[in-house]
Amino acid sequence: MSGNAIIEAADFAATKHVNQRRMNAEQAPYINHCIGVCRVLTAEGNVDDTDTLVAALLHDTVEDTDTTFEEIEARFGPTVRKLVSEVTDDKTLEKKERKRLQIEKAPFASDQAKRIKMADKIYNLRDIVKSPPLGWSEQRIKEYMEWAQKVTNGCRGVNDKLEAILDGIYADFHSKHP
Numbered sequence: 001m002s003g004n005a006i007i008e009a010a011d012f013a014a015t016k017h018v019n020q021r022r023m024n025a026e027q028a029p030y031i032n033h034c035i036g037v038c039r040v041l042t043a044e045g046n047v048d049d050t051d052t053l054v055a056a057l058l059h060d061t062v063e064d065t066d067t068t069f070e071e072i073e074a075r076f077g078p079t080v081r082k083l084v085s086e087v088t089d090d091k092t093l094e095k096k097e098r099k100r101l102q103i104e105k106a107p108f109a110s111d112q113a114k115r116i117k118m119a120d121k122i123y124n125l126r127d128i129v130k131s132p133p134l135g136w137s138e139q140r141i142k143e144y145m146e147w148a149q150k151v152t153n154g155c156r157g158v159n160d161k162l163e164a165i166l167d168g169i170y171a172d173f174h175s176k177h178p
Ligand SMILES: Nc1nc2c(ncn2[C@@H]2O[C@H](COP(=O)(O)OP(=O)(O)O)[C@@H](OP(=O)(O)OP(=O)(O)O)[C@H]2O)c(=O)[nH]1
Pocket: 021, 022, 023, 024, 033, 060, 063, 095, 120, 123, 124, 125, 127, 128, 131, 132, 133, 144
């Protein structure tokens, strides 16, 4: 690959998500989420492994755009492909089944993929608290919190800092919504 892998991944993700917006009132560009997840890893989780950071930037490209795993492997190699596949839901399945599989599969993910999963949930949970997706009821927010907690409980043991952030988010939410 020419240049710096992290910048290559940021540019690739920005191009792929170009027409996508977040579902909140600001309708922020979707790439903000990809960069933000990567930054949670570097700035808060002390993660510096390049494959992990590249995969974090690319983590929603296959799930949400026309990107294929073959394309990811050709540009970023087999390790990044594997990590992205570990954090990609199979969109051909029913939503309920996809959500169940995330809980079931999390404990068996690689340590690198567990860190990306934790950072993804940290970003989305903070977003939900600060600026919830349009149309989400209190009940839907609560269900997302409780589901995310089950997924991230299966990611324990690979990054104490990210775990502590998640525990803080859940404790704060439950104290306000007993
Ligand atoms: N909190 C929040 N989420 C938004 C927003 N806009 C888009 N999303 C995305 O929506 C997903 C969460 O919504 P759900 O209804 O639970 O999931 P679904 O897209 O799989 O149906 C997340 O996908 P994901 O990143 O793939 O993670 P995951 O939740 O599927 O693990 C998140 O990135 C927003 O404004 N706020």
